[in-house]
Amino acid sequence: MTTPRTADELGAPLGAEELKEATSAIVANIEQVIEGKTAIVRLALAVLLAEGHLLIEDVPGVGKTKLAKALARSIDCSVRRIQFTPDLLPSDVTGVSVYNQENHDFEFKPGAVFANLVVGDEINRASPKTQSALLECMEERQVTVDGTTYYLQTPFMVIATQNPIEMEGTYPLPEAQRDRFTARLAMGYPAPGAELAMLDHHGASDPLDELRAVTDANMIRRLIHTVRQVYVADSIKQYAVDLVTATREAPDLRLGASPRSTLQLLRTARAVAALEGRDFVLPDDLQALAVPVLAHRLIPTAEAQLARRTTDAIVSDILHKLQIPTSDQHNSRRR
Structure with a gap:
């Protein structure tokens, strides 16, 4: 076994x-x-x-x-x-x-x-x-x-x-x-x-x-x-960390995403990139995966629940506010 x-x-x-x-x-x-x-x-x-x-x-x-x-x-x-x-x-x-x-x-x-x-x-x-x-x-x-x-x-x-x-x-x-x-x-x-x-x-x-x-x-x-x-550039890794950190600081959330979620976000992004025929991860991969990978781990505050704010919506708002990596290194293979 x-x-x-x-x-x-x-x-x-x-x-x-x-x-x-x-x-x-x-x-x-x-x-x-x-x-x-x-x-x-x-x-x-x-x-x-x-x-x-x-x-x-x-x-x-x-x-x-x-x-x-x-x-x-x-x-x-x-x-x-x-x-x-x-x-x-x-x-x-x-x-x-x-x-x-x-x-x-x-x-x-x-x-x-x-x-x-x-x-x-x-x-x-x-x-x-x-x-x-x-x-x-x-x-x-x-x-x-x-x-x-x-x-x-x-x-x-x-x-x-x-x-x-x-x-x-x-x-x-x-x-x-x-x-x-x-x-x-x-x-x-x-x-x-x-x-x-x-x-x-x-x-x-x-x-x-x-x-x-x-x-x-x-x-x-x-x-x-x-x-x-599948290659993940440093700028992509930083983007993943920034995304998870933003959930821990969001005023509508009582519990943010864990370090485990950061690892799983990158691992799943690698898989999605491979399925798309790429050997490198793009910021788009993380954006597409943010809600399915992060939202179920989060706990909204009582005020957010009363306002009927879902964790899916909160993660989507974080994505819109977060700066996307612009380095051209994210789509080039490691040398």
């Missing part, structure tokens, strides 16, 4: 054409199930290649679980699903040591988190105690049970869905849990044309049943290694 860490274990990085071919195949495969949501599908894939975790939040029935399952089925790797319910126990997630009468010793039975892709359905319907079982594995990619540490495989990604907290039977995710999700997406309702096409394609059968893997875990590891090589 060791996790590949070195470049040799991750495999050789891919060329631009190989990366484009592999990622385009995954996106096209998912779009057989999720119609008219190309930007959301690509961002979900970018989070995977950034070695992050994805939170999909929206009202029931808009395809949150279908997106998670379609991404999982597009990759030939181990997949486990956890249906979060109020009676789910932490040991159901992480695993438990069971006494083996034949060996007269305790034997570890891995929980559902021991997979490459873990689909957590309606995560905010479980108790905070059970939700906290994911904290160690999402940040450190390991699980500690009875003093023994078990490492998770690479790739490892948690794709969780949740209903808005106004819905019946939901618990708000604690700040530590939200901060471990790299990005939060909202599916939104489909466009009328896409919904009409959905009636034709999904009316008689579920396209998930016919979905086949178009890549495997080894290729995903190579894609991850390729994304790590």
